[in-house]
Amino acid sequence: MQVLFGDDIYPKELTIFNNGQSNHVIVLPASATEIEQKAALKLQYYLREMSGTELKIVPENKTGYAHNIYIGKCNNTKKLNIDFLALGKDGFSLNTLGNDLFISGGNGKGVLFGVYGFLERLGCRRYSTDIEVIPKNNHIKIPGLNITEIPVFEYRETLMPDASNSDYAEWHKLHHxxxxxxxxxxxxxxxxxxxxxxxxxxxxxxxxxxxxxxxxxxxxxxxxxxxxxxxxxxxxxxxxxxxxxxxxxxxxxxxxxxxxxxxxxxxxxxxxxxxxxxxxxxxxxxxxxxxxxxxxxxxxxxxxxxxxxxxxxxxxxxxxxxxxxxxxxxxxxxxxxxxxxxxxxxxxxxxxxxxxxxxxxxxxxxxxxxxxxxxxxxxxxxxxxxxxxxxxxxxxxxxxxxxxxxxxxxxxxxxxxxxxxxxxxxxxxxxxx
Structure with missing residues (x-):
């Protein structure tokens, strides 16, 4: 994996949940792809399981919120100047800017892998098909992020029992x-x-x-x-x-x-x-x-x-x-x-x-x-x-x-x-x- 750390131009900590309350919404492009929609739903599910509060999912052309979690290629993502071509199919970027979190990815499953990478940073784990850890936490604060991960192997498949499960494979950024x-x-x-x-x-x-x-x-x-x-x-x-x-x-x-x-x-x-x-x-x-x-x-x-x-x-x-x-x-x-x-x-x-x-x-x-x-x-x-x-x-x-x-x-x-x-x-x- 190539991990690219940018200059610390987005150092501000970001509070997503405070005592189970949140001002954030999950924002999708107006014409979201199937993978972007799945990534938003997965993020919504795990954050709800962690905090007890469900964030709304809204299309970008209908949001006027001041605290956003942008998923995929939203128009507002352009301000980050992300090199999507360099991300390939499966690479992703995690960025914070002001009150917003951006989870962006390549043209394959990159944005979904980005969601799972972000959730692992919050302590979530998928140890096997049957064993999943979702820590309870109604106060979720993240540091400023400016991180890009790009896999060094274009194709990654593991022929093992757990990896035969598509959800497990996606969580671990494998090809199923x-x-x-x-x-x-x-x-x-x-x-x-x-x-x-x-x-x-x-x-x-x-x-x-x-x-x-x-x-x-x-x-x-x-x-x-x-x-x-x-x-x-x-x-x-x-x-x-x-x-x-x-x-x-x-x-x-x-x-x-x-x-x-x-x-x-x-x-x-x-x-x-x-x-x-x-x-x-x-x-x-x-x-x-x-x-x-x-x-x-x-x-x-x-x-x-x-x-x-x-x-x-x-x-x-x-x-x-x-x-x-x-x-x-x-x-x-x-x-x-x-x-x-x-x-x-x-x-x-x-x-x-x-x-x-x-x-x-x-x-x-x-x-x-x-x-x-x-x-x-x-x-x-x-x-x-x-x-x-x-x-x-x-x-x-x-x-x-x-x-x-x-x-x-x-x-x-x-x-x-x-x-x-x-x-x-x-x-x-x-x-x-």
Whole structure:
């Protein structure tokens, strides 16, 4: 998180409630967006629960009040000269000026995240889906504010039980899986979906990987076969027509091994560094060329994790780089067993800026077994940030309960917003809450 403190030009303390009484109203733009309306309602609810008094929500063109809490892009916000472009989608600003409080945000969910950030400053907490803290306080006074927070990761998703709840995800400024469902037309391991072996293998085994001299329906596709390319393009055309709003479309290996070993695929691999990612990127780039307004995503996973040489992913190709082989109990940057991954992420970063890290923060053998890796979460997040990554997907136990899953999820959500936050302070806050 980039935290920007301006000059102390708005130092005046602001009293919002005094013994349960307030002169403030919540002000929305005359044509408020859905997110601005939701942000106002959430602020109204939590302030009422804290103080016992409900503030009115009024449109800006019908207010004549002298004490206002402005939500979103109100006309009066212009006097602050906020750089909304710099806020991106999710950044927000908290400002006081005279008797007024301004909560502003980017063009995504920034203003809603700003409301939740403000409420946390008042002592509210969302420790889990079921545990929420709303302190009772009928005298709410805030210091002068001139603060901007901008997340350093453009995409932040955590696959944990609590994070599957949309309210929890929004409170912690995460992307919820439902948003991924809107933005992604297909999501990883898609070869079988694009060319189903039950439909094609019997009549066209040459569409599938040659492994140890035998074509296999249970591994991957033959990426040097021009008919495979044509079929994938045709299938994508149909799928995109059905879901034109989706931006990302994954063309990626199945969740197994077995890259094609035919002469054609080997020739392409050898042309681009002698690694299977060579034929993969060559294949995906051709698809990306046919769909210039979409982003074609593919995996750098297991056998395809090493970056190719002599070829770059197209500008509209996204690389999902996975850490599945690594020791999750040690920081990646300093773990001798992870040196190859450190090289891989560096090599991919030289080829593209469009990288999503798929990281793993639990062990899969038994979710309830003790797995003391809380100490590696921060150094790993900082390593990914220092490596130039701006999209993070943290795979935990999904909707299954796991050891310390509430605490692990809570810490991870805070780190994805602010990789430099005080982990001990956050952990103590959680444990004492």
């Amino acid at each position: 899986r439902s948003e991924r469902g809107n933005d992604w037309g297909m999501w990883v391991h898609t070869f079988d979906d694009l060319i189903p072996p039950e439909r094609y293998f019997d009549t066209h085994p040459e569409y599938f990987s040659l492994n140890n001299g035998v074509r296999s329906a249970k591994t991957q596709l033959c990426l040097s076969n021009p008919n495979v390319l044509d079929l994938v393009i045709l299938q994508l055309k149909e799928l995109i027509a059905e879901n034109p709003r989706a931006t990302y479309w994954s063309v990626s290996q199945n969740d197994t091994y077995g890259p094609c070993e035919c002469l054609g695929c080997k020739k392409v691999d050898n042309q681009y560094g002698g690694v299977p990612s060579g034929s993969l990127i060559h294949f995906v780039n051709q698809i990306a060329e046919r769909f210039p307004t979409k982003i074609i995503s593919t995996l750098a996973y297991q056998y395809s994790r090493r970056a190719p040489a002599g070829i770059k992913p197209a500008d509209n190709v996204n690389i999902v780089l996975c850490t599945i082989e690594l020791n999750r109990s040690r920081p990646i940057k300093t773990d001798p067993g992870s040196l190859s991954f450190v090289k891989d992420i560096s090599d991919w970063k030289k080829l593209t800026n469009n990288i999503l890290i798929w990281d793993y923060i639990v062990q899969f053998r038994n979710y309830l077994d003790p797995f003391p890796n809380l100490h590696v979460l921060q150094p790993n997040i900082q390593f990914f940030l220092d490596s130039g990554v701006n999209m993070m997907f943290e795979q935990g136990s999904n909707r299954s309960l796991s050891e310390f899953h509430e605490l692990r999820c809570y810490i991870m959500t805070k780190l994805l917003w602010n990789p430099d936050m005080d982990v001990d302070a956050v952990m103590n806050d959680f444990l004492n809450g």
